[in-house]
Amino acid sequence: EIVMTQSPATLSVSPGERATLSCRASQSVSSQLAWYQQRPGQAPRLLIYGASTRATDIPARFSGSGSETEFTLTISSLQSDDFAVYYCQQYNNWPRTFGQGTKVEIK
Amino acid sequence: QMQLVESGGGVVQPGKSLRLSCAASGFIFRTYGMHWVRQAPGKGLEWVAVIYYDGNKKIYADSVKGRFTISRDNSKNTLSLEMNSLRAEDTAVYYCATGNWYFDLWGRGTLVTVSS
Numbered sequence: 001e002i003v004m005t006q007s008p009a010t011l012s013v014s015p016g017e018r019a020t021l022s023c024r025a026s027q028s029v030s031s032q033l034a035w036y037q038q039r040p041g042q043a044p045r046l047l048i049y050g051a052s053t054r055a056t057d058i059p060a061r062f063s064g065s066g067s068e069t070e071f072t073l074t075i076s077s078l079q080s081d082d083f084a085v086y087y088c089q090q091y092n093n094w095p096r097t098f099g100q101g102t103k104v105e106i107k
Numbered sequence: 108q109m110q111l112v113e114s115g116g117g118v119v120q121p122g123k124s125l126r127l128s129c130a131a132s133g134f135i136f137r138t139y140g141m142h143w144v145r146q147a148p149g150k151g152l153e154w155v156a157v158i159y160y161d162g163n164k165k166i167y168a169d170s171v172k173g174r175f176t177i178s179r180d181n182s183k184n185t186l187s188l189e190m191n192s193l194r195a196e197d198t199a200v201y202y203c204a205t206g207n208w209y210f211d212l213w214g215r216g217t218l219v220t221v222s223s
Contacts (some may be wrong), residue, residue, distance in 0.1 A: 034209035036152075036210070038152075043202055044152065046210060046211055046212075075187055087152055089152075091208040092165050095156075095166070096154040098152040098153070098154070101151045
């Protein structure tokens, strides 16, 4: 199974600042990488697929990059709605696996 | 609009069974793979199982293999998860999600608590 490791576990950021989240795969997943946002008490929501393609209705301040084993999610200017937990997930192999999540909190 | 609604969660004793359902609407259900993903209280996401669009292929996480069975009824736009021999570690919110690769759309989840 492919192990996905996210860092940091918690990121403290002030509104309006940039947040950079990392995700590493234990073996290459090509560009078969998705990012999800989960707000408290809500279901996850797809943000990014194909490592860098924004899902429908996702604001341009969210961007993804990377390939093979190293990936990054960048939120260019944090809004109040963006304080949440973010998960990466690989879909190159079965079983599908998620990172443990990065919590973005208000500084 | 596109929607998934789970039902069937509740409190169940260890070793017992429970059946979850997911009702889909707003999209062509029969063309999409369907998944169950779970989240233990305060923990991260764990993929559980997938059933391909036509029901002919099913894949399970090792943690549930042999105990859980995923199925679908394309005539009724419904997805099911039959859970047998439940354990305390199966306690989680269970989400159904659609997608042939990643998970495009998620339901709001249904809570399963395994406790005596």
